[in-house]
Amino acid sequence: MKYSDKILKTPSSFIRNILKVASAEDVISFAGGLPNPISFPIDALQETINKAMEVHGPKLFQYSTTEGYLPLRQYIADKYNRSYGLTIDPEDILITTGSQQALVLLSEVLINKGEGIIVEEPGYLGALQAFSLTEPTFYPVQLKNEGLDVEQLERTLEENPSIKFIYTVPNFQNPTGITYTAENRNAIYEVLKNYDVVLIEDDPYGDLRWSGEKLPYIGAGRLENSVLLGSFSKTVTPGFRLGYIITKNKELLYHVNTAKQATDLHTNIFSQIVIHDYLVNNDLAAHIAKITDLYETQSNAMLAAIAKYFPPTVTYTKPEGGMFIWVTLEEGMSALELFQKAMNDKVAFVPGDPFYTNKTNVNTLRLNYTNSSPEVIEEGIKRLGKILYEVTTKELV
Numbered sequence: 001m002k003y004s005d006k007i008l009k010t011p012s013s014f015i016r017n018i019l020k021v022a023s024a025e026d027v028i029s030f031a032g033g034l035p036n037p038i039s040f041p042i043d044a045l046q047e048t049i050n051k052a053m054e055v056h057g058p059k060l061f062q063y064s065t066t067e068g069y070l071p072l073r074q075y076i077a078d079k080y081n082r083s084y085g086l087t088i089d090p091e092d093i094l095i096t097t098g099s100q101q102a103l104v105l106l107s108e109v110l111i112n113k114g115e116g117i118i119v120e121e122p123g124y125l126g127a128l129q130a131f132s133l134t135e136p137t138f139y140p141v142q143l144k145n146e147g148l149d150v151e152q153l154e155r156t157l158e159e160n161p162s163i164k165f166i167y168t169v170p171n172f173q174n175p176t177g178i179t180y181t182a183e184n185r186n187a188i189y190e191v192l193k194n195y196d197v198v199l200i201e202d203d204p205y206g207d208l209r210w211s212g213e214k215l216p217y218i219g220a221g222r223l224e225n226s227v228l229l230g231s232f233s234k235t236v237t238p239g240f241r242l243g244y245i246i247t248k249n250k251e252l253l254y255h256v257n258t259a260k261q262a263t264d265l266h267t268n269i270f271s272q273i274v275i276h277d278y279l280v281n282n283d284l285a286a287h288i289a290k291i292t293d294l295y296e297t298q299s300n301a302m303l304a305a306i307a308k309y310f311p312p313t314v315t316y317t318k319p320e321g322g323m324f325i326w327v328t329l330e331e332g333m334s335a336l337e338l339f340q341k342a343m344n345d346k347v348a349f350v351p352g353d354p355f356y357t358n359k360t361n362v363n364t365l366r367l368n369y370t371n372s373s374p375e376v377i378e379e380g381i382k383r384l385g386k387i388l389y390e391v392t393t394k395e396l397v
């Protein structure tokens with residue numbers, strides 16, 4: 001059988017393969033990226049579903065509109081307008097099958113084979129995979145502690161007129177946990193306002209903040225070609241597969257709507273109605289506070305264990321929210337080789353390699369803390385630290 005070039009060029013998820021190895025019962029796994037089940041308000045959803053059956057009847061089971069359930073879009077618009085002082089209307093919103101689908105739709109609408117996409121380096125693996133389906137040319141721009149390397153961003157845009165969009169995760173980025181500073185956001189805005197490119201701000205983690213101040217978006221509300229993506233996966237449930245695209249660019253949204261029609265007609269209407277009823281009848285802020293309290297405790301436990309057990313040459317990010325810590329080993333070390341050794345000691349993480357578009361054998365790795373207790377986190381990091389002290393740079397080259 002002969003397959004399309006584009007599917008043959010799209011990498012299958014490296015993390016899923018690692019998760020298979022890491023899911024054995026006796027392994028302490030920091031490899032996953034799943035929300036803790038505490039973020040699923042199961043009792044409240046049960047009650048909502050029962051009531052929704054009575055109130056909405058067949059509407060829950062019928063075909064629906066491509067742009068999504070209007071009351072849900074109104075709820076989303078109100079939330080962003082209240083929290084960020086934006087002026088979003090429901091017409092500016094399209095509900096997607098998770099924000100993952102938004103990534104596929106946007107690249108389908110914007111990218112011809114070979115055209116350019118700027119991505120963060122390191123960047124969200126699922127986005128790299130989604131964009132790969134349109135066979136683009138990736139232009140990675142380095143992610144530093146304060147955000148994107150603005151000089152490199154400007155140079156890359158200047159030198160590559162085929163670039164159609166820039167993909168960013170400005171809050172608690174996956175995989176690094178980094179949040180762009182206010183200054184960095186402004187500097188990016190100052191560059192982008194001079195270019196005819198789309199800025200995608202993908203923000204599934206923004207509500208999961210436990211320290212620092214909530215910051216205004218880079219482009220939302222001020223760049224004409226701004227696209228904001230959101231998701232209920234990390235705050236309510238990923239299983240409902242509910243995400244959304246927000247943009248004031250009507251032409252862009254029209255084309256996304258056409259691509260969505262062709263893909264799946266519309267997002268699951270049962271989930272949309274149920275989540276809307278859940279959101280209006282429950283205290284989402286209180287629910288999110290429960291999640292962030294837990295993640296803060298877990299993140300602190302991991303940071304304290306790293307400080308205690310890792311060699312001082314290892315550097316790492318200190319997230320203000322979200323689900324990940326990014327670790328940089330000594331120059332020349334290979335996280336992939338460390339992974340093999342760590343598996344022998346029954347502890348798992350994701351080596352940095354799949355988060356880069358053009359690098360292998362990197363010295364970086366991602367740790368997820370949301371699914372282990374502080375005690376298990378300490379034990380896992382202790383094991384990793386022991387290996388790190390044992391191996392010399394030479395052994396891991």
Ligand SMILES: Cc1ncc(COP(=O)(O)O)c(C=O)c1O
Nearest residue numbers: 098099100124169174231233243
């Ligand atoms: C940065 C980022 N964008 C998008 C997604 C996909 O989320 P969803 O469940 O909304 O499709 C994830 C999931 O982990 C993510 O980390």
